[in-house]
Amino acid sequence: MSAENECPEPKRPRRDVALMFDGQILHMPSALSARDLASLENYLESDMVQSSLQEAVLHDSAAAQYKSRRCDSAWLHLCHMPAARKLKHAIKRAQDEWEVLPRTKRGVLRCHYEDVQYTEYRGDRLAHFKQWHIDADDDGGDEEDKREITVVALLTEPGTDFEGGDFECMVPAYPDGIHHTLAWHKGDIIAFLAKRLWHRVLPTTAGIRKTLVLWAKPPFK
Numbered sequence: 001m002s003a004e005n006e007c008p009e010p011k012r013p014r015r016d017v018a019l020m021f022d023g024q025i026l027h028m029p030s031a032l033s034a035r036d037l038a039s040l041e042n043y044l045e046s047d048m049v050q051s052s053l054q055e056a057v058l059h060d061s062a063a064a065q066y067k068s069r070r071c072d073s074a075w076l077h078l079c080h081m082p083a084a085r086k087l088k089h090a091i092k093r094a095q096d097e098w099e100v101l102p103r104t105k106r107g108v109l110r111c112h113y114e115d116v117q118y119t120e121y122r123g124d125r126l127a128h129f130k131q132w133h134i135d136a137d138d139d140g141g142d143e144e145d146k147r148e149i150t151v152v153a154l155l156t157e158p159g160t161d162f163e164g165g166d167f168e169c170m171v172p173a174y175p176d177g178i179h180h181t182l183a184w185h186k187g188d189i190i191a192f193l194a195k196r197l198w199h200r201v202l203p204t205t206a207g208i209r210k211t212l213v214l215w216a217k218p219p220f221k
């Protein structure tokens with residue numbers, strides 16, 4: 001068959017990496033390829049991962065306001081997955097933008113990556129993280145409060161794989177800022193400053209919303 005007769009899958013128009021919402025979110029469209037997503041899907045559906053999903057734990061820092069959350073999470077190494085490399089690449093891209101983590105004299109990023117948080121927001125649980133929160137509190141003393149950069153990868157498609165589950169943010173800050181809803185797609189990655197961006201996830205009303213979150217913090221001495 002000649003190339004003209006082949007019928008490739010329709011591709012979404014390529015979108016560029018963009019700073020959004022007053023520069024508080026760095027949006028990286030299609031950062032995960034169809035192949036990355038397919039291998040992740042197999043792994044995330046395995047008994048090993050499914051049996052380690054647990055009701056997500058609340059962070060008790062007062063300012064971070066982790067008070068209202070209902071979803072299932074597992075902490076994963078993902079070291080063998082191409083997606084892990086892409087998440088770290090997104091952290092590096094965010095560091096280039098915001099310079100919040102140290103670098104070596106040669107300019108190489110020095111940081112500690114947490115394990116990856118995989119979360120399922122199930123429609124049948126009306127799962128959510130609807131409490132406005134930041135991921136780390138400047139004045140907090142918890143290990144989580146050392147987080148500087150958050151990256152989130154969306155693994156299922158809004159409106160197709162799940163309903164609801166909007167990612168919302170408020171800029172410049174909660175409670176008096178402007179309220180935005182992120183328009184993003186399966187395979188997109190966003191990055192933001194863990195101590196700065198006020199955000200939340202509205203209830204998923206059908207299907208399953210799935211995300212990976214990676215946090216980077218300064219290296220241990």
Ligand SMILES: O=C(O)CCC(=O)C(=O)O
Nearest residue numbers: 129135152167201211213
């Ligand atoms: O799943 C998301 O889109 C973000 C989740 C979140 O805000 C968090 O785990 O702190």
Ligand SMILES: [Fe+2]
Nearest residue numbers: 133134135199
């Ligand atoms: Fe968060």
